[in-house]
Each structure stands twice: as structure tokens, then as C-alpha cells.
Amino acid sequence: MIIPVSKNALILAGIALVCVSILGLVNQLAQPRIAQQQLANKLAILNDVLPQNSASASLLADCVLVTQPQLLGRPTPQAVYRLRDGEQISAFVVETTAPDGYSGNIDLMVAVTPDGTILGSRVLNHQETPGLGDKIERRRSAWIDSFSGQQVSQANKNNWAVKKDGGQFDQFTGATITPRAVIAAIYNAGLFVQQQPELASRSANCEASL
Template sequence: MIKSISKNALALAVVAAVCVTILSVVNVLTEPKIAEQALASKLAVLKEVLPGVSVDHALLADCRQVIAPEYLGRERAQSIYRWRQQDTLAAYLVETTAPDGYSGNIDLIVAVAPDGTVLGSRVVNHQETPGLGDKIESRRSSWIFSFSNKIVTADNAAAWAVRKDGGQFDQFTGATITPRAVVTAVRKAALYVLQHPELADLPANCEVLP
């Protein structure tokens, strides 16, 4: 009986070891492909928020990691990419989060000129209600484009709100919480850029995908 149990235990241990080895090999083989897909996905989003601009791997290297939960919505570091034209800083591409969406966090990338003008914005991840809150996606509606060419200043917070709250941006029928959260997040991202001009000259500190 004991011998039988020992043999079974040994067999299970061998099978487990083989499975772990196979998983390790598969992980090693697929890791470069996953990294490549992640890079392509990030570049695609950055191109969307800066239409007509040549966005490449160099942009990912010119980046700062910032922890500013009061402006960028998360306790962890968020990336701010710096786009330059002929060595002159033309825009920041800010990773930010609206922490107060109807169903939780809404992650965005917002392109902001140094003077606080929003050049573009896109939602990259959310859990909002299909058919209502998901209108923040560019493939669902044109609402997210309403921020383009709008400027954020230190004293125009009242305009950066949905119409229900006296602002300039439309809300969705039956879903005010979601657009309200996104409007606030976009504004705060631009405000962070305005209040930190030193971002232009700080050394890059982001981990760049291979």
C-alpha cells in the first residue's frame, strides 16, 4: 500500500515537473511576441491622439514616470511621453486615469500642448456599461473628440464640465457619471502639464519595451 502511494506521488511529481518545464519554455518563446504586440498597441494609441504625426519607438524613450494621484488618478506611476519637433517640445502625451467612472477606473491617454491646449484624447481601458458609458470609446461615438483644441487654464474649471453641471461638454442620456469622470480626468491631465513646465527638461526615466 505504502509502495503504491509512493509510486503515485512520484508519478505526480514527475508530471508536475514536466508541466512546469513546458510552461516555462512556452513563456520564453512567447514573451518577445507579447512585448512586440504591447509596443505596437501603445504606438497605435499614441498615433491616434496625435493624428498626422510620425510616432515611433523614439517617442517611448523620451518619457517620464510620474506619481501624482491627485491629478493623474492612480497611486502608481503613470507615463508622460514628450513629443518634440526639431528639438522643441511640442506636446506631452499623458497616461491618466479617471478613478470615479460608473464602473471603476477609466484609463486614458491625453495629448496636451505646453500651453494647456488638449490636442487629442483616447480611452484605452474601461468597464463602463455597454450601450451607455461605452460612448467614451472613439469607435462608439465621436464624443471623445470634443476635447480637441480646447484649452485648460488655471481659472476655467467651470467650463470643463458636462452641460448638466454648467460646462461645455455633452453628457450621455442615462449616463452622466461616465462623461463627467472623463472630462475631469482630461482637465486634470492638462492642468498637471501646465503646473509642471520642468517636465520638458527632466531626464527620461521610463522603462522602454524592447
């Protein structure tokens, strides 16, 4: 038995097909602009944690993917960018995660010299409590800058804690879990760089990971 298709149904189907085609075309045309914006955002963050004007497209290309859940907080690959001064690497920029924030994962980017000195750090993403835990954001407070210039080593691990726990860093009133998590993640990023000498010689494989 053949079920007749009404004229209205055919018209609607035609309109739907045209709409889908238009959306696909618009999306295709927008992709280059989206990619450029992602690149600009990534470079802005890299420049935020590195000495002024260090970040460039070449830095994005000089990148390796690593998987180290114990120190970097995720079971999936994360990017490590390599800043070079001639043939020598002057800093690594590590994408890392604090898995034990008050409201879940806190993603960070941390710039570290080969000897474990923190050049800068920024929070990329979090779900911490507004007005309390969100002070880890640079736009909310300068707390995240307190790690710049600090060195990471096995010997000074006890210093990498909030003052409440005997360390050297401030905690937030009413929110101690969040700064604890961030401090640990930054310390672990510095430790990771020192424990992975092969980072300097590995072939780049991020393909400008964004």
C-alpha cells in the first residue's frame, strides 16, 4: 500500500533541506575565523604566564602531548609548550589540572623553567564557588601571582601549602580547599618538568593544540 505524501509535507521537507544546507555553509565559512580566535586566545594566555611578548605561533608549534595523571591530574594527554632561547629551552608551559577542587577539576596553565622556577600561572577553567573559590582567577584577585618566582623542589615541598597547613601561601576566608588544590597542581607541574628530561628532545606532536 502506497501512502500518499501531502504537498505540505513535501514543502516542509524542502524547507528543512534548504535550512540544513545554509547552516552547513555558514559553519564552513565560520571555521577559519573560529580557528583564528582560538589561536589568539591561546597566545594571549601564553603571553600571560611567560615573559612579555615571548609567545608566538612558533611556540604553539613547539609542543608535545604528555599523559601523566599522577602529576598533571588527568588520564588524558595534555600539552606542554617549549620556549626556546636559541637552541636552549628556557621554559616549559604545562597544561595541568587540579582534580580536587571544591567543585571539581580546575584547569591551569603553568610556565616553569627547567630548574623548576615558576614564571607564571593562570586558571583556564573551573567551577569553584563565586565570591569564594573564584579568587583563583586573575581578574578576581592577584593571589595567583604569588607563585611567580617561587622554585619547586622535593626539599621545599612543605612550603608549597597554605599557611593554615604550615606553608607559605595565603588561603581564602571560607575557602581553603580551592587554594590547596591549585597550590598542589602548580607544585606538581614544576616537579613534572624536573622529572622529565626527555621533554626537551621529544618530537613536537601537538599540531598547534587549541
